[in-house]
Amino acid sequence: MTTRRGWTRLIAVAATVAVAACTPAPRAEVPRPSAPQPQPPAVEAAQAQPRTVACKGSTASLRPDGTELTKLPRGGVIDQIRQRGLRVGVSQTAGRLSSRNLRTGAVEGLEADLAIEIARAIYPDRDPAKVPDLIQYVAMPTRDRFLALNTAENGKYPPATNVAKVDLIIADASVTCERVDTFGVRFSAPYLQTRQGLLTYRGTLGDWDPRTGITGRTVCAGAGTINLDRITKLGGIAVPVVDTTDCLVQLQRHQVDAVSTDDVILEGFRDQDPNTEIFPGVVDTVDVAAVAIANRDEDLVRLVNAVLERMRGQGMTRLYDKWFSGRAMVMPPADYEGR
């Protein structure tokens, strides 16, 4: 028995050795890579440089004299617009402010309604129901918004030379002195009061309470916005994107910890993703948003201000209620030159 078992064992060992000798090199392991993260369009363009000198321009607007809406200014930019149509730069991806219904092409939101009001003042002789067709909307990714205005300052930027020009930018543009200086913008009277807020998941993983600050957290905001600078000042890691809505994609794909921008835009984000929550009051400052116009088009600035002054009170309240119902909103006071 012992001998037979010995032989069996010997044969088994020999077979194993033979098999091992014939076996090719061990096969490569089955790879188990992790899912690549998609990336938003790269931020690489010129933006307002941090300033070392004090701001020279004025954020004050031009006072309408009250005749714009009864007697259209002739021979200038208003005449050109009446001939070729009104070009309006909108964000197009900000829910409640301006977003495009892709199937119909219609742009909807508070800013789109504002554009229609302005267009009706420019075309008082047209059928009010057909006036929206005279508006050509151009999407303004957050970063490049102000380059689309035809100003002497923008002529200095190479990218601005091959940029289609718009007459008005209504894209939640905060009024800042830097923008006046850098891009040659003239802001209208403000139509919206905003505060920079924070949007993150409804329930973070426990190691972070968004109310306690953003130190060391990656926070996304549109490139070239004041929001981005404030994130850095508050100790957060600023993640710039070309268009603010790319931030929501980044948050949903867990590539950033939070998004920080104007509360009105954040509300639009929360509408689209109920798994998010807004934390207001990250920043104490109150911003105002106004229509941005090229500083050489003074007639247009006055006309827009006339429209806004006409809407102050009832007209604007109706718009606020339509798009931000349940939110207390007041049209900010205007700051006109030569008071």
Next chain:
Amino acid sequence: MAWRSVVAAHFRRTEGKLTLIVAAVLAAAGVAGLVGVLSIGQRADLLTDLAERRGAVNAAAGEIYRALADADATSFSVVLVSGEQVAVQQQAFRDDIVAAAAALDYATKAVPEVASTSRINELTSAARRAYLANGALTTAERLAVLSSLLPVYTGLVEAGWVYSSRVDPVGTSYLNEASLLARETMLELAKDLRDATPPAGVDSFPWFAVTVGLAMVLLLVMIQRYLARRTRRRFNVGMVAATVLTLVAFGWLAASSVVAAANAATSAELSRTHLVPLTEIRAEARNLDGAQARALIFPLVGDLDELTTQVNRIDGKLTAVRATPLDTEAQYALDGAAVVVEQWRAAIARDFSATRPGYGEIAKAITGSEELKVDLDHVISTASRQVDQSIVDARSALAGTDVGVAVLMAVAAAAAVGGLWPRIAEYR
């Protein structure tokens, strides 16, 4: 020490010298035959690899490139059409994704290497992504990276559709990011997956083998001159036969190598001048479809310039292909394509000018036709077949040559020995 002088004395005699010559001829014939067989074998191996492994990868690369370009265009079309068309377009997109996955699978079967988990993760990491399209990647790495990007891409597009159908603007951002991933990374990776440059040695003249053959002939001629002096016979039939057989063997080797090289060069040239540019034109046409849809959905500053540049690029490539020699059928198809490009240019100028038609009308025009698809698909598949056929021709030109050379050299050696043996016998 005595045996040494005996051996030396033996080789000083003519009989000994002739024995040495026989040995030399046998050795030379062996070496020449081996060199000839190896030369043919190496070329044949390269061509087999070109036809099978690289051929498979190239064919799959063309399909991945096509499918991704079509998918990119369709991802935008879906949000511009309505009704049942939405489901039809979505299905077309999914078909293209599955086609791309199947082509990746097909190509992977021809590439035995496996990229490691850490290498794939490194390549697809955010830090490396910007360089991914231009990086030097192995075929296995390219395939692995494409395989891991494909589901991510599909997820972005499907999310974009759902958000867009709910009129949520973030849908546009998803579609934009997806398109960016497809155009700037995946299509570039797929484009470089194709490698049609013939490997070194496939299209060159077999200088070394032919030199060895000529040296063999020279050796045989010199031996015959020596024999003529020694034996006072002008010709040795066996040696003459060996010389002729060697000439035939290496003549055959040279001729078949030249034919194979010419076929391989034709294949590479066809690939470079027809197949690659036509595949690119077709994909760029789909990119332009997508860009038009994007410009309508999300009009940006400078759209008209950008779209016109793209049409011009397609036009330039098409003109270059049309300037090369083409068969009638291809000529006809490409003339048709040129007309389509002109109409396209005009349509873009109209749809993205200040006096543009309404949104719905442009959307209909953009989603209504897939320009250049019909015109080019047939020409591309013909060109692809021709490229493959040339490689097959090259391979078959070499068929039997290795065996032929070996047999001829063996017979030549036998003939030489046969011719020399009676002379050695005379001295015994």
